[in-house]
Amino acid sequence: MRWDIFCRVIDNLGDIGVCWRLGAELAARGDTVRLWVDAPEPLAWMAPGALEGRWPGVQVLRWTEPLPAALLRGLPPADVWVEAFGCTIAPEFIAHFADYARSEDSKHFELPVWLNLEYLSAEPWVERMHALPSPVLHGPAAGRTKWFFYPGFTPATGSLLQERDLLARQAEFDSAAWLARHSIAVADGARVVSLFCYEPAALAPLLRQWAAPGSAPVHLLVTHGRAGAHAEKISNEIGLQPLHGGRRQLSISYLSALPQTGYDELLWACGLNFVRGEDSLTRALWAGRPFVWQLYPQDDDAHHAKLEAFLDWLQAPATLRRFHRQWNGMEPPTAEVLAAAGDPATLADWAACAQAARQRLLTQVRAQGDLATRLARFVAEKR
Structure with a gap:
């Protein structure tokens, strides 16, 4: 599968750290990942070679506002969209692929599975919220569904990341x-x-x-x-x-x-x-x-x-x-x-x-x- 993972770096680098580990592990298992980051510079020391494209299966892209239309036109559609830690996918990105889904060129393409990857917590409400749907009510993807996905410590949550090696x-x-x-x-x-x-x-x-x-x-x-x-x-x-x-x-x-x-x-x-x-x-x-x-x-x-x-x-x-x-x-x-x-x-x-x-x-x-x-x-x- 192809994944688009969106990440905003707040101030302490845990967000980009989690997103990079996840993206790199998905790629190690055979998937391809586009990691969109508004401030990707810390990857220079967190994952040497990532910014230069030396990690097979992972492409790091700078998340600018707005995203260039020429860049979007050159992207093949993904199977999964991931909004990490409550960030919101760029609206022009959603609009581009929503338009593509309605075009004659799309064949059988539908918008990807859309996930909101949430913060880690052991609080009891996490089990209740994990995997719940969130209807999209506005914008070019209105009528679609996002899904909450909560990492966690119990079988009723999304588990923790553990690399295979x-x-x-x-x-x-x-x-x-x-x-x-x-x-x-x-x-x-x-x-x-x-x-x-x-x-x-x-x-x-x-x-x-x-x-x-x-x-x-x-x-x-x-x-x-x-x-x-x-x-x-x-x-x-x-x-x-x-x-x-x-x-x-x-x-x-x-x-x-x-x-x-x-x-x-x-x-x-x-x-x-x-x-x-x-x-x-x-x-x-x-x-x-x-x-x-x-x-x-x-x-x-x-x-x-x-x-x-x-x-x-x-x-x-x-x-x-x-x-x-x-x-x-x-x-x-x-x-x-x-x-x-x-x-x-x-x-x-x-x-x-x-x-x-x-x-x-x-x-x-x-x-x-x-x-x-x-x-x-x-x-x-x-x-």
């Missing part, structure tokens, strides 16, 4: 070799932790705890962008000082921008992962390591209910629930709760929770398919 890559992964390739020297006994976040208020007291004399050594791997800028600001304020033999209790490595496969490997290399947004949450679940998730903060605090629903699904132990609430600004950070991220027994509980969740998802995917499989199956049914 993911488990094999994970099984072959060598964390020591990965750290060496990135010139990261970790002291014996230090816990390796990844940090991908916005600007949580709890980060400063957490780094102060890890830097305090007598604390268990931590080597923090900080991702490029907002997380790196915020962590560097805090570490400068703390004034990290070398301890015995030039060692610090807290060592920090600031990473350059990683491609998506490299980010997966970062999670596999660490004993604790701090992640943010949708794409990295899914990757943390497949990694099966202890993790803490920061949701995108919303002005009306809607992310609080979203977090609680996820923690319920995760079957999170009490220590992990409290840490998540403080990490997401629902409670003021306290030394007692933040200390859990350095306690071996507590981290073992978090690891068991993550492994159990991963196993539940693996069982579900084996029985019903991942997000790409479920999408393709749904489209085939509607065609």
